[in-house]
Amino acid sequence: MQVGPLGRPELRGALSISVSVSHARGWILAAIAKRARIGVDIEVVTAVFDQASLVRRACNGVEVDAIAAAPPGERRALVADLWTQKEAALKAHGRGLRDDPRKVHEDATNIIRLRHGITGLSACCVILPAGENATADLRS
Structure with a gap:
């Protein structure tokens, strides 16, 4: 792993593979996609x-x-879900929070929503375009 020019994680020598990672309070969400850009975000739903x-x-x-x-x-x-969707989309676009999240509008076909109600987690994975061999996993 290495950090790309805009702070995005990259697999050294694997240009056709997209990687995204997010963590919150002991939880980690990681995703990889082949021939697609991917972004993930996970948040604990708090005040x-x-x-x-x-x-x-x-x-x-x-x-x-x-x-x-x-x-x-x-x-x-609802706010947590919107936030995780926007941050995941901004990561997929390769810009992160450098762009205005109010301008993020993703097609629902590009979104994988993960929810873990018991712990109050909101997580989202955005794939641009919906690439093959994409996966996301939620772990504690």
């Missing part, structure tokens, strides 16, 4: 996802409206 400042910084108008319309008990998980 940080209740913060209005995060919603303003990360969500576009349609998403803000959807969050406001959601039942109060579901908003935190």
Whole structure:
């Protein structure tokens, strides 16, 4: 493994293989894809996802409206899901949080959503384009 010019992990000598890694509080999410770009993010769903400042910084108008319309008990998980999807997409595009997350709109066919409700985890894998031999795994 090595770090690419924009901070993305790369497999040394394997240019057709895309790698993405994320970790949160003892959990790790890693994915590899052949002939596709891949990005993953995992987050523990905590009160940080209740913060209005995060919603303003990360969500576009349609998403803000959807969050406001959601039942109060579901908003935190919805914001976490949107965040993990956006961060995974930005990683797949190779830019990470250098780009504005409010501008991220991924086709649902490119998204693999992973959920582990018992521990309150939100995780997402985005594949651009949906490549063959792509996999994601959630482990503690």
